Amino acid sequence: MTLVRWAKGYTQAELDSAQHRFGLIFPPDLVALLREKRPVEGHDWTDDAAIRRALDRPFNGLLDSVERGALWWPEWGTRPATAHAREQFLRDVVSLTPKLIPLIAHRYLPEEPHETGNPVFSIFYTDAIYYGANLKDYFEREFGDWHARRRPWPSQIKYIPFWSDLVERFAQNRNRPA
Numbered sequence: 001m002t003l004v005r006w007a008k009g010y011t012q013a014e015l016d017s018a019q020h021r022f023g024l025i026f027p028p029d030l031v032a033l034l035r036e037k038r039p040v041e042g043h044d045w046t047d048d049a050a051i052r053r054a055l056d057r058p059f060n061g062l063l064d065s066v067e068r069g070a071l072w073w074p075e076w077g078t079r080p081a082t083a084h085a086r087e088q089f090l091r092d093v094v095s096l097t098p099k100l101i102p103l104i105a106h107r108y109l110p111e112e113p114h115e116t117g118n119p120v121f122s123i124f125y126t127d128a129i130y131y132g133a134n135l136k137d138y139f140e141r142e143f144g145d146w147h148a149r150r151r152p153w154p155s156q157i158k159y160i161p162f163w164s165d166l167v168e169r170f171a172q173n174r175n176r177p178a
Contacts, residue, residue, distance in 0.1 A: 054102035097162035
């Protein structure tokens with residue numbers, strides 16, 4: 001069992017500043033957690049360069065997947081001929097999706113809806129899976145005991161536009177025979 005190590009939480013002013021600098025609105029459960037404590041292994045919201053890299057990582061991974069031919073959804077229409085046009089198209093698509101807030105490594109909490117209970121995603125290129133039905137569930141599954149890690153998933157997890165679709169499509173592709 002890997003235990004999560006915690007450090008002192010952020011002040012409300014520090015969280016407000018981070019949200020303003022990065023154009024985010026943290027869901028209430030994330031604010032409550034980060035006010036109380038923060039995971040030592042988590043992203044440091046006072047390190048602007050590291051946060052910007054973490055914020056860009058999902059898009060950059062998707063773009064790499066587009067360029068390798070591993071990602072292009074039929075509903076997007078004809079794949080543009082140039083790398084620049086593909087990048088711009090993908091930027092337009094992702095700009096319409098809920099922003100992802102980095103937690104730890106490539107684990108992300110969607111910004112929207114602006115409410116408690118959003119699922120936690122692991123996003124690595126097109127490898128997209130749920131890592132928790134919500135923030136509390138994520139920390140229990142990722143860092144809890146054997147029972148927490150093995151308990152059944154809830155029958156429903158909140159749908160997050162695009163990101164939940166990516167999870168579903170990744171699962172379908174992973175389960176296809178080679």
